Amino acid sequence: MGLQAGPRERLDEWLRAGLEWVESSLNESLQEVESAPQQLQAAMRHALMAGGKRLRPTLVRYFAAVAGGDDDCARTPAIAIEMVHTYSLVHDDLPCMDDDDLRRGIPTVHKRWDEATAVLAGDALLTQAFALLAQHEDAAALVEVLAEASGPVGMVGGQVLDLTVALDPSGFDDAKAAARAVEEVHSLKTAALFRAACELGWIAGGGDSARRVAARTYGHALGLLFQATDDLIDVTGSAEGLGKTPGKDAALQRPTLVAALGMDGARERAQALATEAREAALALGLDEGTVAVDLVSHLLNRAH
């Protein structure tokens, strides 16, 4: 990639290289469970190798490099966070939750096998994530970060809130209070894992503890921005670009930022989150011209 590459080309190349590294790492990591029952291995592999942008593990790799580490130190936390993200999708897709038959164009685990296999494959992926982290020289800190981000005060808590909080505008004093309730869900359900990705990379790469909070803040703002623009796209996007039916959130009465603040208010909030993420990047020495900043602009302006 030449020095003249624009932000978009640089970001695309970063994502492409990250995806390749993540997928080969995931493939290797599955060898560790080759003594598990065949059907369980097949279901774990089916879910894990179904594609996706691999943004979370690519962020782990990036922040490890920013902190001064190499790919080797980033590998187990990168795989672990992708296993946790994947298990959450497998359980989300179950009939008792979102009841999805397809994920990325292929049958979900409970459609390909059955619900019991989907529950157990998710359980296996979650547990294996921690088995991998235990092998890392920074095991204690990595397990602490990932478990907190994905557990009852993190992602799983967000799932429960998302299922139980209906955004009834009359239940809030004003739009700001409604937006805060929406962002509480976003923060737990999505931003927690983005935050953990950046923090895991920073720790694994040997970053100093003084700037660890900036890595967290960047990931947190990036995750909230990702969800804010997801809410916007759900209203403005086409079915083709989205890969799902637009307006689904509103139809399901899901709590979204657009429902709370309107389109203009949600756009403003996305701008503010982008600024927050850019400032955190700057605190880490990552200014204009770095992938950290490109990614913020890309998420802010994305159409799908």
Place this chain on the structure above:
Amino acid sequence: MGLQAGPRERLDEWLRAGLEWVESSLNESLQEVESAPQQLQAAMRHALMAGGKRLRPTLVRYFAAVAGGDDDCARTPAIAIEMVHTYSLVHDDLPCMDDDDLRRGIPTVHKRWDEATAVLAGDALLTQAFALLAQHEDAAALVEVLAEASGPVGMVGGQVLDLTVALDPSGFDDAKAAARAVEEVHSLKTAALFRAACELGWIAGGGDSARRVAARTYGHALGLLFQATDDLIDVTGSAEGLGKTPGKDAALQRPTLVAALGMDGARERAQALATEAREAALALGLDEGTVAVDLVSHLLNRAH
């Protein structure tokens, strides 16, 4: 408890004191998730405080003491293993698995709330187990042991085998081969956590690595013995003593040791497992007159 106490009184007192310590420790540990959504906390507490003998965490505490440690060092691994055991029961009870409405006389989590809450409460308990272990000074070793014992090459693998392996005697060369297939399920599904309990306690208590394998072996044999006598009781026990309908395993064509070896063969195997466990206890300096040996005799001779 006087010196004259017999094996049975000694064991009862050990179990009673263990249970009390475990339940107060579990109660404390739930305070760490008090910022989680109310419904999730309630479901976690419902499952975790529903009773049971608390044998696994009591074994953690015991082996920590045998290794020279105190209750404080045993607390987080004891809570963690009970959380993992409990999450597995919550997921097992789901309609797509065993479809049980009651557990220890109270409604299962999916009956009290709904299936989504049961899936997520299980996920939360599993994740929180690792969050707790991360705080321990031996975090890496403890996480490694618990994750391996409960993951795809451990308990979850055993669940999958149990659902997919039907014990068709014509599918095996002889009774021994059938019994090996049954014990493969027992080993993963049950003995893995008993083995982990003893090993976690040994590590947390600062035990030497030379005798760690004896702690593992004791737990493994004890877990297999527990399952072997469970299979025997299912045939010989009364509904009253069992707390469940006798003959349920046979009715479900579950792979049991009795189906593979007959009653006499299964009794012989249980004897051999008891001998194996006693020998491992001896290797740890635990001879006649210790709870380790009392427990083996109790499990061998139990009627329910």
